[in-house]
Amino acid sequence: MDRRQRKTREAVFRAFTGLLKEESYSKITVQQIIDRADIGRTTFYTHYETKDALLESLCADIFGHVFSEDLQKERTHDFSRDHDIPSRLKHVLYHLQDHMEYLPGILSGESRDVFMKSFRAHLKDLFSAVKAPYAASVPQDYMLNHMVCDFAEAVQWWSENNQYSPEDISGFFLATTPVCPCETGARKRCRLQNAHAGRQGCSDDSGAFLRSDG
Amino acid sequence: MDRRQRKTREAVFRAFTGLLKEESYSKITVQQIIDRADIGRTTFYTHYETKDALLESLCADIFGHVFSEDLQKERTHDFSRDHDIPSRLKHVLYHLQDHMEYLPGILSGESRDVFMKSFRAHLKDLFSAVKAPYAASVPQDYMLNHMVCDFAEAVQWWSENNQYSPEDISGFFLATTPVCPCETGARKRCRLQNAHAGRQGCSDDSGAFLRSDG
């Protein structure tokens, strides 16, 4: 790809995520993005059809990283994905941590819908392997939605209470939402790990920050 | 209040909720509301400062009804509010049923924030009486947020799967989210009541459809 294109997209993403740290998506204008990225108006619109398209592009980028493990395993026909959902969730949380600073800017208003639609689709896929821990008293559909929403809400809560580690959040989630019949004991096992375990592991920082379409 | 004002507000609310049954809040224009309510542009803006103000007014109206029991009990210093949260939740669901048709139109985009902010504030108040069922492993703050979100999500799910009764939804919620240590047995007790119990009880239809400010 043309170096100019690459630089433009980097600048736009940097400007966009930067602005998201300061105010919510709906309040950010295209002009602000253009000004901060220091590019021409026309240039922006040749890269992104609309402002929403940019948001979708960003979300795709985020989830491309966050759920990268899944993609890889699916590609290599590794069926270990059926096992150990808790550790996979922790993995997701580790990756999400890289985007926490600007997540609050996305998680309100219209942009929340865009983010959550994609996030929930990924989570639904992940949780669909879980066998219903609450048996027949509740519709399967409700259960799946319940687990997905719980995790999504845990992430939203995390984005507003960022003094916790991925392990903490994972622990809170599992303590309040058993995702597996054999995990019901988790409520007693899972303890808040006050040691904030810094940022470690899960480091597959492939530098592909930009989308590769167009 | 002047009869004209009353009629105008009724017409606006009718038009607004009617439109919400057809499309989401963000897609509804003030002009559409004006046309359907058959009022003048200026009239609308003398009643509601902005389109968002109308939405807030509608939400206040909804929750005024939905949580009316609470208000009454608080006023009369009836401290029975600390007891029997499940039945209070069922009460809320019964009242919400009156607004289900147009709720999906509110529960996306910016309007979701407005609705949920108020809804969650009410629920927080309601759930704050609950003693943490998950003990010390999880922050109190997380727990409260967890219960509130679970209920809110249950309502959102209900608005998209409206073949269920308030009892059903209440059952699903209690089966997946124990709201009280003494209720943990609920998981086994609560069974899906397939008989859709129609609309009964909870009928305090005070006709105060409009707000009484201004």
Add this chain to the structure above:
DNA sequence: ATAAAACCGGATATGGTGTTCGGTATTGTA
């Protein structure tokens, strides 16, 4: 009867989105 106040609706200011246009600068390639 009359004054207050509620209503009317067309014109207009404001502000954001997305497009058009003619022209400039950079890039990959021969």
Add this chain to the structure above:
DNA sequence: TACAATACCGAACACCATATCCGGTTTTAT
């Protein structure tokens, strides 16, 4: 190094929705 392709520029513009303004009309309460 020449050169065609293409990415970029930015001001001007069309469009649409929100919210205000203003002069005039109708309804209401007293």
